Amino acid sequence: MADMPGLRFAVNARREWVEIGFVGLENPHVLIVGGSRSGKTTLLKLIVAVAASQGFIVIVLDPKLRIGKWFEGVPHVRTYRHENSAIAAVEAEGALRFVQDEQQRRYRLDDVPGAYVLADERRFPPILLVCDEFRTLVSNAQDEWPSRRPRGGRGDSPTERIFPNLMRMGAEARIFTVTATHTAHAEYLPAGVETRSLCGNRIVLGTDREVSNWTMIAGPGVVKPSVPERQKGAGVFLFGAREPMRVQVAEIRDHELVDLAMRGLPGLRAAGHVTEDGQLLLGDVVLPRPGHMASHVAAAGSDAGAAGETFGAGQPVGQTDAGPVVGEALPGAGRAVAEMPPPIVGLAAAAEFCGMTYSNFRKHRERQPIGGEFLLGTSPAWQVADLREWAIYRSENRRRRRRGDGEAA
Numbered sequence: 001m002a003d004m005p006g007l008r009f010a011v012n013a014r015r016e017w018v019e020i021g022f023v024g025l026e027n028p029h030v031l032i033v034g035g036s037r038s039g040k041t042t043l044l045k046l047i048v049a050v051a052a053s054q055g056f057i058v059i060v061l062d063p064k065l066r067i068g069k070w071f072e073g074v075p076h077v078r079t080y081r082h083e084n085s086a087i088a089a090v091e092a093e094g095a096l097r098f099v100q101d102e103q104q105r106r107y108r109l110d111d112v113p114g115a116y117v118l119a120d121e122r123r124f125p126p127i128l129l130v131c132d133e134f135r136t137l138v139s140n141a142q143d144e145w146p147s148r149r150p151r152g153g154r155g156d157s158p159t160e161r162i163f164p165n166l167m168r169m170g171a172e173a174r175i176f177t178v179t180a181t182h183t184a185h186a187e188y189l190p191a192g193v194e195t196r197s198l199c200g201n202r203i204v205l206g207t208d209r210e211v212s213n214w215t216m217i218a219g220p221g222v223v224k225p226s227v228p229e230r231q232k233g234a235g236v237f238l239f240g241a242r243e244p245m246r247v248q249v250a251e252i253r254d255h256e257l258v259d260l261a262m263r264g265l266p267g268l269r270a271a272g273h274v275t276e277d278g279q280l281l282l283g284d285v286v287l288p289r290p291g292h293m294a295s296h297v298a299a300a301g302s303d304a305g306a307a308g309e310t311f312g313a314g315q316p317v318g319q320t321d322a323g324p325v326v327g328e329a330l331p332g333a334g335r336a337v338a339e340m341p342p343p344i345v346g347l348a349a350a351a352e353f354c355g356m357t358y359s360n361f362r363k364h365r366e367r368q369p370i371g372g373e374f375l376l377g378t379s380p381a382w383q384v385a386d387l388r389e390w391a392i393y394r395s396e397n398r399r400r401r402r403r404g405d406g407e408a409a
Helices: 040-053 085-110 134-147 158-169 192-198 211-218 254-270 294-299 347-353 358-367 384-403
Strands: 007-011 017-020 030-034 057-061 077-080 127-132 175-181 201-205 234-239 245-249 374-376 379-382
Touching: 007 040, 030 040, 030 211, 040 057, 040 127, 040 175, 040 201, 040 245, 040 254, 057 085, 077 085, 085 127, 085 134, 085 158, 085 175, 085 294, 134 158, 134 175, 158 175, 158 192, 192 211, 201 211, 347 358, 347 379, 347 384, 379 384
Parallel strands: 030 175, 030 201, 057 077, 057 127, 127 175
Antiparallel strands: 007 017, 007 245, 201 234, 234 245, 374 379
C-alpha cells in the first residue's frame, strides 16, 4: 500500500503537519477517544472531508446525528443517521454487510497466483468506515436485534460481529475503520483490549485523568504527555510503536467541508464508482441511500420478515430514492444491481444463520438434506431462502413431535 495517501489532521509542537497513516503499519485502523467538548466531532468531520478529497469512499455510521449533516450532496460520502434508534441499527448493520461483502469480493478477485490486483487503486478505491460513538451503535444493535434474529438464535448482533472482523481483515483489501468513543473501557471498544493492536493510529483528545483509559489506548508503561486543559482539539497521537506526540487538531470552516470533500469525486466518477446521477457503487452493487437499506438486511437472515415495514416514507423494499429496484439494470451505468443476497457459505455460517450449534446443525443436515445445496469452491453453500425454508421445516417438525399429533413429516 505504498501509494496510500495519509490524512492530515493536526499539527505538532513544531507546527508541522501530522498525518493518519496507512503505510508502515500492520493494522492501520484509527481509534479516537475523547470526552464531551474535546474536539472529537471537529476531528471526525475533518477526517471525512480529507479522506473524501483524496478519493476514498467514506461510509459514516452516525448514531448521535453529529457528522452526516455536513456532507449532504457529496455522493461518495454516505451517512446512515436515522433519528429512530431501531431503524438506525438496521441501517448500520446493512452498511456493514455491504462493506463486508465488498471486502470478500476484493479478496476473491485477488486470489490469483502471481497477481496482486488490489494495488490498482482506480479499480479498488480505499473505503473508510467511520463510526461516531461505537458504544451507542452497539447499544442500538443490541436493543433491535432480538426482534429479527432467527428463532432460537443466540449471541451478539451482526453489528457486533462484523465491525471487529472488518478491523481484523479489511486493511489489505484497502478498507479502513475509524472508531470514535467517549471512554476507552474494553467493553466500549469494537474488539475489546485487542482494539489497541488493531488500531495503529490512536488519538486521545482532552485531559482524561483516568489512568486505566490511557493504559487501554497506549499500553502499559507509556507516559502520557501533558495536554492543555480545556483546549478544544488538544491531544496525543500514537502511531504504531512510536513515542506519543502532542498534537492540536486542525479546524476547517463548516462551509468549506463539502468543497474539500468534492475534490475526490471526479476520479471516482471516471473510474465508474459513482454514476452521473449520484449512485454510489461498491463493486457492481448500488449502495442504498439512507432510509432504503431494508432489503439487504431483510434478505440477509432476518426471521421477522418485516424489516421493510419499519422503514419510513412508504418506499418499497429494495428501491432507492433515485429509482432502481433490486434486480433492475442501473440506468446508464452498464452495471446491474444485485438480484439476490449473497449465499450462506460453510457449515459454521449456516449453523449461525439457523440459530443452531455447529454439531447440531451437522447432525440435522445429515438426517434431512437441505434443498438447493451446492458447492462454492469446496464449501457447501445455500441460498438464503432455501436455508430459511429448511430451518422453518425443521422447527415445525420438532413441534409436531413434541405435541405427539401424528407422525412428523
